[in-house]
Amino acid sequence: xGGRRSLESREQxxxxxxxxxxxxGFSALFVVPLxxxxxxxxxxxxxxxxxxxxxxxxxxxxxxELVSNDDVLDGVLVTLRFALLYIPVSLLVPLALAYLxxxxxxxxxxxxxxxxxxxxxxxxxAAMMVWQFFLNDRSGWLPxxxxxxxxxxxxxxxxxxxxxxxxxxxxxxxxxxAMMLYIAALDGIPQDLYEAAHLDGAGSWQxxxxxxxxxxxxxxxxxxxxxxxxxxxxxxxxxxLLGPDGNPEGATDFFTLIFYRETFVFFQAGYGAxxxxxxxxxxxxxxxxxxWTSKYWVHYEYEERP
Amino acid sequence: MTTVSRALRAREPRTNYADTNQESRRFLRQAGxxxxxxxxxxxxxxxxxxMIVTSLKTEQQIAAQSILPQSPTTVVLSAGPFxxxxxxxxxxxxxxxxxxxxxxxxxxxxxxxxxxxxxxxTAIEWDxxxxxxxxxxxxxxxxSNFGEAWSALDFLIVLRNTGVIAGLxxxxxxxxxxLVAYGLTRFRVPGKRLILASLLxxxxxxxxxxxxxxxxxxxxxxxxxxxxxxxxxxxxxxxxNVFILRQFFLSISRDLDEAAMMDGASPLYTxxxxxxxxxxxxxxxxxxxxxxxxxxDFFGPLVYLAGVxxxxxxxxxxxEFFGLFDTAIPLVQAGALLxxxxxxxxxxxxxxxxxxxxxxxxxxxx
Numbered sequence: 001x002g003g004r005r006s007l008e009s010r011e012q013x014x015x016x017x018x019x020x021x022x023x024x025g026f027s028a029l030f031v032v033p034l035x036x037x038x039x040x041x042x043x044x045x046x047x048x049x050x051x052x053x054x055x056x057x058x059x060x061x062x063x064x065e066l067v068s069n070d071d072v073l074d075g076v077l078v079t080l081r082f083a084l085l086y087i088p089v090s091l092l093v094p095l096a097l098a099y100l101x102x103x104x105x106x107x108x109x110x111x112x113x114x115x116x117x118x119x120x121x122x123x124x125x126a127a128m129m130v131w132q133f134f135l136n137d138r139s140g141w142l143p144x145x146x147x148x149x150x151x152x153x154x155x156x157x158x159x160x161x162x163x164x165x166x167x168x169x170x171x172x173x174x175x176x177x178a179m180m181l182y183i184a185a186l187d188g189i190p191q192d193l194y195e196a197a198h199l200d201g202a203g204s205w206q207x208x209x210x211x212x213x214x215x216x217x218x219x220x221x222x223x224x225x226x227x228x229x230x231x232x233x234x235x236x237x238x239x240x241l242l243g244p245d246g247n248p249e250g251a252t253d254f255f256t257l258i259f260y261r262e263t264f265v266f267f268q269a270g271y272g273a274x275x276x277x278x279x280x281x282x283x284x285x286x287x288x289x290x291x292w293t294s295k296y297w298v299h300y301e302y303e304e305r306p
Numbered sequence: 307m308t309t310v311s312r313a314l315r316a317r318e319p320r321t322n323y324a325d326t327n328q329e330s331r332r333f334l335r336q337a338g339x340x341x342x343x344x345x346x347x348x349x350x351x352x353x354x355x356x357m358i359v360t361s362l363k364t365e366q367q368i369a370a371q372s373i374l375p376q377s378p379t380t381v382v383l384s385a386g387p388f389x390x391x392x393x394x395x396x397x398x399x400x401x402x403x404x405x406x407x408x409x410x411x412x413x414x415x416x417x418x419x420x421x422x423x424x425x426x427x428t429a430i431e432w433d434x435x436x437x438x439x440x441x442x443x444x445x446x447x448x449x450s451n452f453g454e455a456w457s458a459l460d461f462l463i464v465l466r467n468t469g470v471i472a473g474l475x476x477x478x479x480x481x482x483x484x485l486v487a488y489g490l491t492r493f494r495v496p497g498k499r500l501i502l503a504s505l506l507x508x509x510x511x512x513x514x515x516x517x518x519x520x521x522x523x524x525x526x527x528x529x530x531x532x533x534x535x536x537x538x539x540x541x542x543x544x545x546x547n548v549f550i551l552r553q554f555f556l557s558i559s560r561d562l563d564e565a566a567m568m569d570g571a572s573p574l575y576t577x578x579x580x581x582x583x584x585x586x587x588x589x590x591x592x593x594x595x596x597x598x599x600x601x602x603d604f605f606g607p608l609v610y611l612a613g614v615x616x617x618x619x620x621x622x623x624x625x626e627f628f629g630l631f632d633t634a635i636p637l638v639q640a641g642a643l644l645x646x647x648x649x650x651x652x653x654x655x656x657x658x659x660x661x662x663x664x665x666x667x668x669x670x671x672x
Contacts, residue, residue: 011494015495016489016493017489018488020489021541022486023501026504029542032519033517037518037519040522045518100346105338105340106336106339107340112347119351122646122650123620124604125604125625125628127353127642129628129638129639130639133356133635133639134353139371173353177664180660181668184664218668219671221671222667229509233513259514264609269518269521269522272518273518277515283510283512
């Protein structure tokens, strides 16, 4: 008995030794910074010290500023408005493409998969350099394409009413991974499921709704998580394409851009930490909600096995 | 008997109309689907085509607003009264209804003189405004933009910087992620569920959440402006890689490594001699993913290496280049193309690895 116990504890020690890098990293790079960030949100901490002002305890000032500041509210609204377009695009486009690219009627599948995947591995900054001029009203190809069929296109990047839709449109270049995951999942659905349901008289829409969608639901959950993660870190595209100030007219002043300016341009790191912590709370709440609802719509294969 | 009749039937020409009908309908369906997918695919990569075409243009060609990099043609006449002169060529509609490529030798307001380069001694008087004529153009791509973008970006230095950051980070994450995945799959680690949740948390949480104190610490250590803040975090494993490797380690049989342990091999020795040789595929996949991550990573290099030009990796160097030359459209497109070439080449040469790792990941999600 004693020997077995020591064997078990030795296994635990060894296991912990192997996992140790992660435990150290998680504490040092995540937990501790998170706590420090929380502490900093109650101070006047500045990244670069200006005119000899020292670090001061400011109580709830930063949090009060966060709640009452109109810019912050606008940043949240911009992010939410964008989410309404970005989330459907990031889920439906890869699903539709994966459906098309696994069709029995398609020739040269490998070529198509590679083609739709490639844009998602090019450097995003370079992709933005391309899109900026592709959409350019004077020399860009898209406005010219529209004009050639008699439509006068709006300034897709310069018009506050259009710019978020344009950003959502551009985001289809990033669907590669989600599409590949859907393709792998579609390829993995056993054909006999369809055949059995077909014999029972199910139509193609029913097959899609009752077999395909449930069988894809674990991948949908994953893609949704990745999409929301992307939304939380959505920074590069508006920053590179439209500058750090949320042009045009603040229509792309995402929460992340406000955070960047406060922290790394104005060096108001105490306030920046407050914004970051607010972001943490929101992401935490959204993920908790997502995982809680996933019980009801995500179908795991192993439940079916006896 | 049956074999013979089957053989006979096989030799018969197909006369079954229902059959051929079905087959041609299937063919049409396939052709239609493929055509539809092709149109979508062309639209999808059209911006890339735009980039390639534009990178081959001169500034004048941009101003001329043609789709392709074209230039007006000129000819040097070999004989006749205008021999030795170089003239622009236009597509001239002649009274006979013929459209001919003629050199404009004497432009006039309402009438001009043209010469057919193949018959340089005969002048052709033409009534009409020559400015309304279409110039005859030829494809005239320019390759100098790449050289200019190369030197404006300091491409070799940028490649070195990206290589060092990506290479060291890759080595660090390969070692640490393998150790962690091994520990999670082969040992009874207390709190395993919590550890898995912590891995997931770091995937979900935006990096912004922890950047303020992290940056302040690097600043305090006087290491802002160096590569360390971009490399050190990978020494502790990264969640995505741990998940991929863990999934693979779970799928390979324990028999071999348990046998090795029975023989008295230490866990580390077992990992290196039994597990790692079997996991070459996933380890290569993790390396490739890390390479693409490092090639693309923007926010970290932006805040830690702002203004430190000789240490910046490709993404930030490209951003600053874009800021400097944002009116030189062909140059910007050439720079974009340069920065895409390596990741695209890596992807195309390792497509299988990518496809397989997506399969693995889907396996892990179920």
